[in-house]
Amino acid sequence: MSTTYRAGFIALIGPPNAGKSTFLNTVLGEKIAIVSPKPQTTRTSITGIHTTAHEQIVFLDTPGIHVARGRLNRLLVDTAWKALQEANGAILFLDGAKYVGHETALERDTKPMLGRLTSMGIPLAVALNKIDQIKPKEVLLSLLAFCSTRWPGAELVPVSARTGEGLERLLHVVRDFLPASDRIFPDDQLSTVPVRFLASEIIREKLFMVLEQELPYNVAVEIESWEELREQNMTVVNAIIYTSKNSHKGMIVGRHGENLKKIGQQSRKELKDLLGTKVHLELWVKVREGWTEDGQFMHSLGLGS
Numbered sequence: 177m178s179t180t181y182r183a184g185f186i187a188l189i190g191p192p193n194a195g196k197s198t199f200l201n202t203v204l205g206e207k208i209a210i211v212s213p214k215p216q217t218t219r220t221s222i223t224g225i226h227t228t229a230h231e232q233i234v235f236l237d238t239p240g241i242h243v244a245r246g247r248l249n250r251l252l253v254d255t256a257w258k259a260l261q262e263a264n265g266a267i268l269f270l271d272g273a274k275y276v277g278h279e280t281a282l283e284r285d286t287k288p289m290l291g292r293l294t295s296m297g298i299p300l301a302v303a304l305n306k307i308d309q310i311k312p313k314e315v316l317l318s319l320l321a322f323c324s325t326r327w328p329g330a331e332l333v334p335v336s337a338r339t340g341e342g343l344e345r346l347l348h349v350v351r352d353f354l355p356a357s358d359r360i361f362p363d364d365q366l367s368t369v370p371v372r373f374l375a376s377e378i379i380r381e382k383l384f385m386v387l388e389q390e391l392p393y394n395v396a397v398e399i400e401s402w403e404e405l406r407e408q409n410m411t412v413v414n415a416i417i418y419t420s421k422n423s424h425k426g427m428i429v430g431r432h433g434e435n436l437k438k439i440g441q442q443s444r445k446e447l448k449d450l451l452g453t454k455v456h457l458e459l460w461v462k463v464r465e466g467w468t469e470d471g472q473f474m475h476s477l478g479l480g481s
């Protein structure tokens with residue numbers, strides 16, 4: 177039996193913390209997008225390319241859509257909508273475990289995207305994620321009923337991005353959204369994200385892990401220099417952690433530098449695996465007052481592009 181080859185773009189959208197980036201990593205079997213238990217982790221549109229003998233699905237992971245306050249947050253939400261415009265279809269990711277028995281919270285969280293998503297007329301699948309946390313499974317039924325009235329016509333798929341449950345069916349559903357087309361990218365390409373950007377994201381993920389409260393939202397990471405020493409099988413990376421407030425600098429560094437040490441150690445370990453070389457990493461913390469309101473600076477960091 178011969179099947180038509182299909183290829184195209186599928187945007188992963190939804191409220192923050194729904195598991196969009198986790199899904200991308202699980203499908204690809206590689207970590208391309210950073211993940212954290214805190215909302216608003218993803219800041220740019222990140223491609224993940226899933227290629228099989230029958231289709232090539234280019235997923236566009238996006239920042240969570242929420243009621244945005246401040247310039248950085250508005251830019252994040254704009255980035256998500258922009259990805260949708262480029263897509264042949266979308267998966268709306270929802271944290272199923274959060275909304276079981278709390279349909280009003282689902283209504284509130286998806287309000288910022290409902291009208292626009294409907295009027296775009298883009299083919300849509302709704303993934304109810306984190307079902308590994310839902311027991312007994314029957315409690316999902318009323319949530320499914322609620323979703324089918326809110327997104328009539330969209331296929332509803334319960335999944336766990338963490339365990340992989342339901343993902344095969346989800347992939348099957350979105351395959352039908354794609355046009356008949358040859359591959360867009362080579363077979364073995366997993367992403368279009370440059371490795372240096374990935375490195376800065378890994379450092380940002382560790383900042384999300386190590387720092388408390390609002391601190392991670394006010395930091396950005398820039399790779400200042402990158403040198404590959406072939407003979408020593410070593411990559412030397414200098415990275416700057418920008419914070420928007422002077423008072424945060426000491427909190428990022430931590431007592432006796434212990435936070436920065438932890439962030440450095442964890443980042444180095446992961447960069448070593450990513451690059452397959454030894455890694456010498458230097459982290460510098462700089463204050464850049466109000467960077468989250470500075471459009472030009474954010475653009476220079478690749479945000480909003």
Ligand SMILES: Nc1nc2c(ncn2[C@@H]2O[C@H](COP(=O)(O)OP(=O)(O)OP(=O)(O)O)[C@@H](O)[C@H]2O)c(=O)[nH]1
Pocket residue numbers: 191192193194195196197198199210211212213214215216217218219238239240241269305306307308309335336337338339
């Ligand atoms: N139990 C469980 N946890 C999950 C699942 N998928 C994601 N998570 C967790 O949910 C949290 C958020 O996951 P992310 O993948 O960062 O979510 P996101 O939608 O990309 O979030 P933003 O980038 O902030 O919009 C992390 O702690 C994940 O480990 C799942 O299927 N089951």
Ligand SMILES: [Mg+2]
Pocket residue numbers: 196197198209210211217218237238239
């Ligand atoms: Mg994300």
